[in-house]
Amino acid sequence: MGRARAFDRDIALERALEEFWRHGYEATSIAGLTAVMGVNPPSLYAAFGDKRRLFGEAVRRYQETHGAFASRALAGEPTARAAVERLLGEAAEVYTDPAHPPGCMIISAGVNTSDPGVIEELRGHREAGKAAIRRRIERDAEAGLLPPETDAPALATFFAAVIQGMSTQARDGASREDLDAVATLAMRAWP
């Protein structure tokens, strides 16, 4: 019953996601969103609530699509070393893919925003990613596959920092080859 929606909600959400990805939460305006989504403000608000909720949906969608390579890499390799190596290699590929904005949305979209909820939401995702790396390393350490003096938390912080640096480099124009070299060098820190 009622008039049918004239736009595809999923496509509009993907466009909004890319706008937030490119400009961050605060620098993305409703005017910019309606422009790329092909939708007028009242339709946007009827379909997504408000800017904050639309951003939340965009982040969730990002995690399930563009950002899903990370958990797949950590879960889909027989050793922690192979998992982290794949994680870094796929980050180099995804962060420089010209089909979408460069770098990682979780890392960049919350920088320089004043909304504490947005900052905390993204920081939480970053901390969860770091913890996932740490747990994967600890699993191999407990299985005796790594030297006993292995410092899993320090390694996890290191690789998280490298990935965040790769995201910044990608936004500054680094190529996939540049980031591949960064990934290779980072693996020299493996115990």
Added chain:
Amino acid sequence: MGRARAFDRDIALERALEEFWRHGYEATSIAGLTAVMGVNPPSLYAAFGDKRRLFGEAVRRYQETHGAFASRALAGEPTARAAVERLLGEAAEVYTDPAHPPGCMIISAGVNTSDPGVIEELRGHREAGKAAIRRRIERDAEAGLLPPETDAPALATFFAAVIQGMSTQARDGASREDLDAVATLAMRAWP
């Protein structure tokens, strides 16, 4: 001749610097600046021009004070290895110093801003920093102090990425010890 200025220009500039450092260029408002600087808008504009020029002065001041440790580290050690080691160690210290905002202003203040001039100015400083690391490594390579297959540009990109990751980690709440561990692990990539 004329009425004397009622505020200290240098102190006001340092306050503005820290405000830009903490919130970035675009998220820093004139109202926020006048509040921390203890100055009314007309005095700010008379003394510094406009927001864009005040930011330029703040960046220059940052490079000459809080950010000067980088060029000092690269110029003040006998080997490239010692220089980069000192660079990373001092970054860990400075980025987590509670006396000022966390992380590096050059790395974070331009994220998610729409002004292309601001983006390019900061990106230029980052590229200059990366080039300085590369030249320091090349100097040792040409002197025969490093293996002949040493890839100076790749190493420079790697250490620049690590430093940028350390800045992000610091803004996420990492301690100096956390960043020291990252620096130590990064040095394992040294040729």
Added chain:
DNA sequence: CCCTTTCTGTAGTGGTCGCTATAAAATAAC
């Protein structure tokens, strides 16, 4: 004292922000 110059605080400029009241248009149920 007066006059000029510069700085100061108040109060506002037009423009954009996120968001919405309103009413016409389009669909479904009857």
Added chain:
DNA sequence: GTTATTTTATAGCGACCACTACAGAAAGGG
């Protein structure tokens, strides 16, 4: 066809943005 419901587009809300016109206050030179 009629009615009820939902989406559409237009137009505009108060709040904030960077920035400034204006007038009074404070200094130096005569």
